[in-house]
Amino acid sequence: MTTPTFYQLPDTVRPLKYHLTLTPDLTKFTFAGQEQVEMEVLKPTDQVVLNALELKVESAWLTRPGGAMANAIKIEHDEKKETVAITFGSPLPPGVAQLTIRFTGALNDRLHGFYRSTYQSPDGRMRTMAATQFEPTDARRAFPCWDEPSLKATFECTLIIPQGLSAVSNTLVAAETLRGDGLKAVRFQETPVMSTYLLAFIVGELESVEGPAADGTLVRIFTTPGKREQGRFALETAIQVLAYYNDYFGVPYPLKKLDHLAIPDFAAGAMENWGAITYREVALLYDPANSTPATRQRIAEVVAHEMAHMWFGDLVTMAWWNDLWLNESFASWMATKAVDHLYPEWNVWTQFIASDVVTGMGLDGLENSHPIEQEVKDPSEINQLFDAISYDKGASILRMLEQFIGPDTFRKGLRAYIAGHTYGNAQGRDLWQAMQDASGHPIVSLMGSWIGQAGYPVVQARVRRTSGKWQVGLRQNRFLYSGLTGDPALWQVPVSVVSRGVATPDQMVMGRREATLHLENATPKARRNAWVKLNPSYTAFYRTQYEEKEWARLIPAVESGELAAADRLGLQADTYALSRARMIPATDYLRLVPAYKNEEEYGVWADLAMDLRAFGALIAREPFSAKYQVMARGVLRPIVKRMGWDARPGEGHLDSLLRSTVLGALGSFGDRATLNEASRRFLRYLEDPKSLPPDIRGVVYGLAAQSGDAHTYDSIHNLARAEQFQEERLRLYGALARFEDTSLLGKTLELSLSDEVRSQDTVGLIGQVAMNRRGGTRLAWEFMKDRWEELDRRYGAGGFGMMRLVSVPGGFTTPAEKEEVEEFFAAHPAPSATRTIQQSLERIELNIKWLEHNRAGLRRWFEG
Numbered sequence: 001m002t003t004p005t006f007y008q009l010p011d012t013v014r015p016l017k018y019h020l021t022l023t024p025d026l027t028k029f030t031f032a033g034q035e036q037v038e039m040e041v042l043k044p045t046d047q048v049v050l051n052a053l054e055l056k057v058e059s060a061w062l063t064r065p066g067g068a069m070a071n072a073i074k075i076e077h078d079e080k081k082e083t084v085a086i087t088f089g090s091p092l093p094p095g096v097a098q099l100t101i102r103f104t105g106a107l108n109d110r111l112h113g114f115y116r117s118t119y120q121s122p123d124g125r126m127r128t129m130a131a132t133q134f135e136p137t138d139a140r141r142a143f144p145c146w147d148e149p150s151l152k153a154t155f156e157c158t159l160i161i162p163q164g165l166s167a168v169s170n171t172l173v174a175a176e177t178l179r180g181d182g183l184k185a186v187r188f189q190e191t192p193v194m195s196t197y198l199l200a201f202i203v204g205e206l207e208s209v210e211g212p213a214a215d216g217t218l219v220r221i222f223t224t225p226g227k228r229e230q231g232r233f234a235l236e237t238a239i240q241v242l243a244y245y246n247d248y249f250g251v252p253y254p255l256k257k258l259d260h261l262a263i264p265d266f267a268a269g270a271m272e273n274w275g276a277i278t279y280r281e282v283a284l285l286y287d288p289a290n291s292t293p294a295t296r297q298r299i300a301e302v303v304a305h306e307m308a309h310m311w312f313g314d315l316v317t318m319a320w321w322n323d324l325w326l327n328e329s330f331a332s333w334m335a336t337k338a339v340d341h342l343y344p345e346w347n348v349w350t351q352f353i354a355s356d357v358v359t360g361m362g363l364d365g366l367e368n369s370h371p372i373e374q375e376v377k378d379p380s381e382i383n384q385l386f387d388a389i390s391y392d393k394g395a396s397i398l399r400m401l402e403q404f405i406g407p408d409t410f411r412k413g414l415r416a417y418i419a420g421h422t423y424g425n426a427q428g429r430d431l432w433q434a435m436q437d438a439s440g441h442p443i444v445s446l447m448g449s450w451i452g453q454a455g456y457p458v459v460q461a462r463v464r465r466t467s468g469k470w471q472v473g474l475r476q477n478r479f480l481y482s483g484l485t486g487d488p489a490l491w492q493v494p495v496s497v498v499s500r501g502v503a504t505p506d507q508m509v510m511g512r513r514e515a516t517l518h519l520e521n522a523t524p525k526a527r528r529n530a531w532v533k534l535n536p537s538y539t540a541f542y543r544t545q546y547e548e549k550e551w552a553r554l555i556p557a558v559e560s561g562e563l564a565a566a567d568r569l570g571l572q573a574d575t576y577a578l579s580r581a582r583m584i585p586a587t588d589y590l591r592l593v594p595a596y597k598n599e600e601e602y603g604v605w606a607d608l609a610m611d612l613r614a615f616g617a618l619i620a621r622e623p624f625s626a627k628y629q630v631m632a633r634g635v636l637r638p639i640v641k642r643m644g645w646d647a648r649p650g651e652g653h654l655d656s657l658l659r660s661t662v663l664g665a666l667g668s669f670g671d672r673a674t675l676n677e678a679s680r681r682f683l684r685y686l687e688d689p690k691s692l693p694p695d696i697r698g699v700v701y702g703l704a705a706q707s708g709d710a711h712t713y714d715s716i717h718n719l720a721r722a723e724q725f726q727e728e729r730l731r732l733y734g735a736l737a738r739f740e741d742t743s744l745l746g747k748t749l750e751l752s753l754s755d756e757v758r759s760q761d762t763v764g765l766i767g768q769v770a771m772n773r774r775g776g777t778r779l780a781w782e783f784m785k786d787r788w789e790e791l792d793r794r795y796g797a798g799g800f801g802m803m804r805l806v807s808v809p810g811g812f813t814t815p816a817e818k819e820e821v822e823e824f825f826a827a828h829p830a831p832s833a834t835r836t837i838q839q840s841l842e843r844i845e846l847n848i849k850w851l852e853h854n855r856a857g858l859r860r861w862f863e864g
Helices: 229-247 295-309 321-342 350-362 380-384 389-405 407-420 426-440 443-451 548-562 567-581 587-598 602-618 624-644 653-668 672-687 693-704 710-722 725-735 742-754 759-770 774-787 787-794 800-805 813-827 833-861
Strands: 013-025 030-041 043-053 055-063 069-071 074-077 083-092 096-107 113-120 124-132 154-162 166-168 174-176 182-188 201-204 207-212 218-223 257-264 276-280 457-464 471-478 493-499 502-510 515-521 532-534 543-546
Touching: 013 043, 013 833, 030 069, 043 543, 055 074, 055 083, 055 833, 069 083, 074 457, 083 096, 083 182, 124 257, 124 276, 124 742, 154 166, 154 380, 182 207, 201 257, 207 229, 218 229, 229 257, 229 295, 229 407, 257 295, 276 295, 295 321, 295 457, 321 350, 321 426, 350 389, 350 567, 350 602, 350 787, 380 833, 389 407, 389 426, 389 443, 389 493, 407 426, 426 443, 426 672, 457 493, 457 532, 471 532, 471 548, 502 515, 515 624, 543 548, 548 587, 567 587, 567 602, 567 624, 587 602, 587 800, 602 624, 602 653, 602 833, 624 653, 624 833, 653 672, 672 710, 693 725, 710 725, 710 742, 725 759, 742 759, 742 774, 759 774, 759 787, 759 800, 787 800, 800 833, 813 833
Parallel strands: 013 154, 218 257, 257 276, 457 543
Antiparallel strands: 013 030, 030 096, 043 083, 055 069, 055 096, 074 083, 113 124, 124 201, 154 182, 166 201, 174 182, 207 218, 457 471, 471 515, 493 502, 493 532
16 A cells, blocks of 8 residues: 655635636537636745646646746646646746636546536437536546645636537526537636635536525526426525524525536535536435335435535635535535424434444444544545545534534534635634534534544443442443554543433533543433433444343333433444444344334334444354344234235325335345235336326336346346436346345346436446345455456446446455455555455454354244
């Protein structure tokens, strides 16, 4: 593993304003460009160094005030440093000058920089459009620039395009001029001061729905032809979210318009370009006749996430990528807050525990984790920051802090932070200082322990019921799936404790290794054997380990529903994690699971079903696997019986999510009645497509495939090929990964790299095959090795795709498999996913040790 070099640009020059003109050719997949950059020379220099990658700079010259010109005498590209150095014959004196550059580039097919995307028009013809994805360091693939977040400037962009096409950028069109060659020049209004990674331009056949927000901002949803009506829900959501954010932040959205664009080919879920947010189609488009409630919720969450960036990231930007979490953590937390405001009946904060808190803890429990605030030097390291630490752990820490100082105080600090750094750059400590000033609490030191070091604590609790005040002895250690170690890390842990019949918690901030909390509120009202619960509502980012007798007292409170949903979820999440860390026997987790037979909360089942499947995958090759599946089916059948297959009058959003979750889980564990019913409904659907509501289509497709044959495979595949609605298409392709016949799974893997499947969806399909219990991990891994050259070409430059790919072998469970993975990546390094490879290897090692530790006990449990 090589040590990265810190590739930042010299501090001799800074940009002030870009005048950028681009002419894309959608038939030759190239573009030509010219830019005039108004810049300030800060120190005498004869060389201007900008970022540029995969561009050919053809000429450059400098114009000084008064009109004197100087041509470049040398233009040198450095592909490794991703720069172009433009040298002049004499030093440039400090002051203002204008740099003009002419260049060309390619509209690539790798979904970053300035790239091409294809789609089928309503007349059945394939069309090409162009779009951008610049975060984190790919604006340099579209035009030479100072591609660092702190080097902000304004932009005035012009796109020269065919007259029959449309163009969208960050601001409204200032002028559109027809030319005599069948082209037109579309010039956009000047942007605010902003970072290069937030610039965007999209060219193609576009149509839109639009509406005014309460403050007069024009909100538009753009799609390719024939899809604009699918943007109605996103439009309604965006207008409501904008009003909520304008009020919450106390700083109005500064642009005249806010566009949301559905791009057929898009690497991430969405991108927060200021005033021109780009999305995958499935994250923006909703068809009431074909979309699920889960899609509706996802669209609301993604739209709210990206719009939060308009303030946190765009208006106020991190100074350098080590503070990426300032953007992503905040947007994830704020999106949940906004969606909860719009749709309180969705209980999204309970879902947040499963989607963000547990996910963040899952990654951060590895030795190969990293701090939220992580030093990064080169583009490959920057790309690796886009993970569950920057998004999910960071969002969970913000939730913890808001609960600690109170929502009103938190908002006051946030408003002060935004007001103090508007149009500028900031660091994490600036946010903590604003919170400290607002609250009077030592937030800077408290949050330093959560941001500046990797990991989080497990708090071991010993309850002492004396005749006087009860007390809880506390001890914190770093939680690691590899087991407790002598790690010296300590956290400032906000500890809260409640007990049965007592609503007011006892609280303290625990900063030492050990502490004692006297329960002033619990003792007088609680019976001697009443349960005691740490971390009520699971708001703080730590796990709790109870003594056996205290843990056992909580089980009846789960069964009866006396514990709140968040606490029922948290108890099962902690118990599963402690068993995975070998801090308690795996059989303790199995003792807890039956307590959830009466569970009816979607958020709890979402996490429980995931853990049940993960447990099953670990033991899939063990002789007691079948008996485990019997147990899992027994836990799931009561809730499936209550929910049934068909919606009842008056059911809500969460009922639909719960039904699909538990039906899918029960079927995955081989319940014959469920599999038969899914097959029956699928066959009926083939005769009458209206017979299957979208809410359960994914479940029916997947379970019909699980028990299906080659004929079923062909039926599903034909449906997928004929389908144009991306959400439905992905449901069908996902079902092709569920077959138990390995030859059919091999066909699905081959399909993933064909022209039939968009490159943005390839990795997801490979990952779905890897999760197939019938040897899917081995099949996917062999396919990855065989096709590594193409996979590396597509995704090797960095981003979510490569990180997800190298995670595939993390499901292996033997020493020989670990050695095989190590040898492959030693010979085929992936610099943009180095840490993720180490995490996959660590997961394999953890699987091996877990099985060694628990195999005998599980055998006795199931066979005794």
